[in-house]
Amino acid sequence: MAKKSIDKYEAILDAAAKIIGEVGYHKAQISKIAREANVAEGTIYLYFKNKQDLLLSLFQKRYGEFISNLKFEVANAKTPMDKLKKLITMHLENSERDRNFAQVTQIELRQADRDLRQKLSELLKDYFDIIESIIEEGKEQGIFRKDISTKVMRRMIFGTLDETVSSWLLSSRRYSLSRLSNDIFELFCYGLVKPE
Amino acid sequence: MAKKSIDKYEAILDAAAKIIGEVGYHKAQISKIAREANVAEGTIYLYFKNKQDLLLSLFQKRYGEFISNLKFEVANAKTPMDKLKKLITMHLENSERDRNFAQVTQIELRQADRDLRQKLSELLKDYFDIIESIIEEGKEQGIFRKDISTKVMRRMIFGTLDETVSSWLLSSRRYSLSRLSNDIFELFCYGLVKPE
Amino acid sequence: MAKKSIDKYEAILDAAAKIIGEVGYHKAQISKIAREANVAEGTIYLYFKNKQDLLLSLFQKRYGEFISNLKFEVANAKTPMDKLKKLITMHLENSERDRNFAQVTQIELRQADRDLRQKLSELLKDYFDIIESIIEEGKEQGIFRKDISTKVMRRMIFGTLDETVSSWLLSSRRYSLSRLSNDIFELFCYGLVKPE
Amino acid sequence: MAKKSIDKYEAILDAAAKIIGEVGYHKAQISKIAREANVAEGTIYLYFKNKQDLLLSLFQKRYGEFISNLKFEVANAKTPMDKLKKLITMHLENSERDRNFAQVTQIELRQADRDLRQKLSELLKDYFDIIESIIEEGKEQGIFRKDISTKVMRRMIFGTLDETVSSWLLSSRRYSLSRLSNDIFELFCYGLVKPE
DNA sequence: AATGAATGAGATTTCATTCAT
DNA sequence: CATGAATGAAATCTCATTCAT
Structure with missing residues (x-):
């Protein structure tokens, strides 16, 4: 797969919505979002510039x-x-x-x-x-x-x-x-x- | 609250209102509130249990x-x-x-x-x-x-x-x-x- | 002791010299320097703005x-x-x-x-x-x-x-x-x- | 080195020299060298064991x-x-x-x-x-x-x-x-x- | 041989809270 | 009561390296 998977993009977004919804933005750690999305932490930074951008x-x-x-x-x-x-x-x-x-x-x-x-x-x-x-x-x-x-x-x-x-x-x-x-x-x- | 200087208590509250109003709760550092109130950082913890309590x-x-x-x-x-x-x-x-x-x-x-x-x-x-x-x-x-x-x-x-x-x-x-x-x-x- | 101890300042500097001498600047972690100086990591940032400043x-x-x-x-x-x-x-x-x-x-x-x-x-x-x-x-x-x-x-x-x-x-x-x-x-x- | 494209080998070396010359060894990211050499990042590891070897x-x-x-x-x-x-x-x-x-x-x-x-x-x-x-x-x-x-x-x-x-x-x-x-x-x- | 998306260990820095004086 | 130096957990982000395709 040459292109960054759109699935992962969605998965991260979903995971972020879930975690942020649960614990709030400030307490929503990138590591937790990554785990929820079944993705490594670094992967998130392939799709988003930083936490705020996410x-x-x-x-x-x-x-x-x-x-x-x-x-x-x-x-x-x-x-x-x-x-x-x-x-x-x-x-x-x-x-x-x-x-x-x-x-x-x-x-x-x-x-x-x-x-x-x-x-x-x-x-x-x-x-x-x-x-x-x-x-x-x-x-x-x-x-x-x-x-x-x-x-x-x-x-x-x-x-x-x-x-x-x-x-x-x-x-x-x-x-x-x-x-x-x-x-x-x-x-x-x-x-x-x-x-x- | 009954004991201890009521002035300091008030000063800290005023300082907190000012700083939080300026930069928001999360960015309002205890150290800044203390400086604004002309009080040592530790003093704040004599009057309030923690930041949230403040x-x-x-x-x-x-x-x-x-x-x-x-x-x-x-x-x-x-x-x-x-x-x-x-x-x-x-x-x-x-x-x-x-x-x-x-x-x-x-x-x-x-x-x-x-x-x-x-x-x-x-x-x-x-x-x-x-x-x-x-x-x-x-x-x-x-x-x-x-x-x-x-x-x-x-x-x-x-x-x-x-x-x-x-x-x-x-x-x-x-x-x-x-x-x-x-x-x-x-x-x-x-x-x-x-x-x- | 009201003033930041000059001893600590020296201790950190000595520790930094030692660690940097041993492993080089890039590999010299703040955490190792802190341990060597018998100081918490955060303490280093009371005395120096950042690693480069140190x-x-x-x-x-x-x-x-x-x-x-x-x-x-x-x-x-x-x-x-x-x-x-x-x-x-x-x-x-x-x-x-x-x-x-x-x-x-x-x-x-x-x-x-x-x-x-x-x-x-x-x-x-x-x-x-x-x-x-x-x-x-x-x-x-x-x-x-x-x-x-x-x-x-x-x-x-x-x-x-x-x-x-x-x-x-x-x-x-x-x-x-x-x-x-x-x-x-x-x-x-x-x-x-x-x-x- | 004998097998594989000698062109790519050269291209990577040239790119490395250029990038390292510009930003220094530590800041020279493999990804930048790869881009400069018109090669994928992984390719570099076909020709060189690691960054140090390069x-x-x-x-x-x-x-x-x-x-x-x-x-x-x-x-x-x-x-x-x-x-x-x-x-x-x-x-x-x-x-x-x-x-x-x-x-x-x-x-x-x-x-x-x-x-x-x-x-x-x-x-x-x-x-x-x-x-x-x-x-x-x-x-x-x-x-x-x-x-x-x-x-x-x-x-x-x-x-x-x-x-x-x-x-x-x-x-x-x-x-x-x-x-x-x-x-x-x-x-x-x-x-x-x-x-x- | 080649790709480049994915990985995840690792490092700096911040700051609420503690505690010896 | 008051101080403020010291603490150290915690969190983001980077990047060399791997590996499925």
Whole structure:
């Protein structure tokens, strides 16, 4: 086999997600990741520049896939309301399906050093863009209120989803995450106050 | 804590908040905190069991003060709406006033190891209780909708505030945080959808 | 003891000289030097910035002492011929007395990376200056020939002494080094050719 | 060596000389040498036992050629003085012509481990023999003085040439090396002292 | 013969924590 | 109570060498 095996690349990424999910980024030793991936330590450095690059690649790949699925589904939804609904559902379902991904995304990413966090937040920007474009579309169509800035709204949406997933992770996932979609959607659209 | 110089205890906590706020928990060396506090490294271990205990104490103290202020103000507010408004304002104002506090609370806490994070989330529980009791009161008084669980609502409120402060910190605090209170309050109460 | 012990500093330097003398710079592990000095590995980093700094300090100290002795003795010698004689003698005697020093100076220093070697050759410059000033003085007094450049002469003197010590070290020091002073002096002064 | 492609063998040696000349023995990675030689890393181990063997072979080949040329020229020169002159000239000219050779010979060889250096100095022995036989011949013919041992004389000759080349290399070769031959010859024959 | 992906021992350096003074 | 020098475990990354293809 002349080319570096794509299997090994995947194996290392999977192993990293697992170990980081279990013990956190800082405690995730390269040696453990290597063992988990059935690979020698040095091999990891054939595929990734260093530990940080491994984390970055992990996030990039997993988040990248999610974002592109999300884009597709959102584009296919008709109304801004449908799009928002879809986004909430996908965020929660994806987190529920891949626990390691959620763990890394929600919690461990924040362990990174200042500069890594900077790079990571650039990746998040794609997600933010999708959320904001839904909001803008809603505003244009006269469905969403225009008196509140799009950024504030986006932070509510992302912050709520993020916190919801974090809680679920810390609770050891004793309840169904995706079943919350409807309520959260309702809350986003109409707020806490009971309509008369 | 009762014996020993209370000044030193305070000095160390202040130094820790400063250093951690600057470089993050993992990069905050005990030696730097000691130098900042004008204390020998060993002295820190007379007041705190270890580095983790120092962070925990820091959080406990700062968050404790905040929580007790919050309780007081919330108790004094008349309606659930007023209480919610007060909570939002205080959360944002407090974060804006004490940058180190916000930094530690929002971002650095997540760097902690699994068990530390567990302990910290227990401290957060007090905050959650306040939020939830406001919601319950609102529900009882027929102001807030009852068809959505209190926990889901609480996660929206906390998650949104958390994300809002995080964004502000990462943006290098180039805008006024507390000025967002009204919009966030509006959003919480009435949601995204434009009333006709 | 409040101040870092000067004893430890010395002990580490001695240990480094010994270990480097035995196995060479690259194979001289910090851990071995630490064991030899009866010190923990970390302690070495309290006294020296890194391994390279340790070597540099070692050379600086030992060579510095030698140079200052040499300067003193050379200043006290009357004629350029006496000065040259003294220099030869001291070079050989010093190497003979402190085998580790010689080993490090003659052989191991050259192992250094490009930049370290640069720094080291700056230190050697002091030695070169002494040699060249003796030559210049001899030329001025009409004792040494003026038709050959001082640098060429200096290189002969240093190169010969250096090679002589290197040979002696590689021969496992089976003969007396300092006893060669006279012959070398003769050779420097009058050359290979038999006077008629 | 007889079998296998002699081209590859040469290519590897050339590449090794180039890389070692550039970055030194310790920093010369096998992977870089392989790339420079347009060969796979593993291939190097078909031709050489290990890295050390590669260096040894390199030296052997280059020095061997030089030595055999030297022998030829020295045999053709008439007097011991002519022979000495020739040797000086060839040493300097060869170093000047092949910078990599000089670099490896003068400086990088010293980076080798103890046992490698031992082997290398055995190779040098051939060179030493030539020098010493010139000296002996001179002594027999009554041209060179007999009161100084041949070894001491040889060390002066080799040491001076060695140091001269080293200086030139470290000076980034800003002057002509071979033009120094005459002065050095003069110095060897008649010494520093001005004849009256 | 040739390849180059894979290996894994090994070395430096950091830093929370201890303990003799 | 206070100090800060000393400790040493731990973790990343490198690179000569091997070996399956």
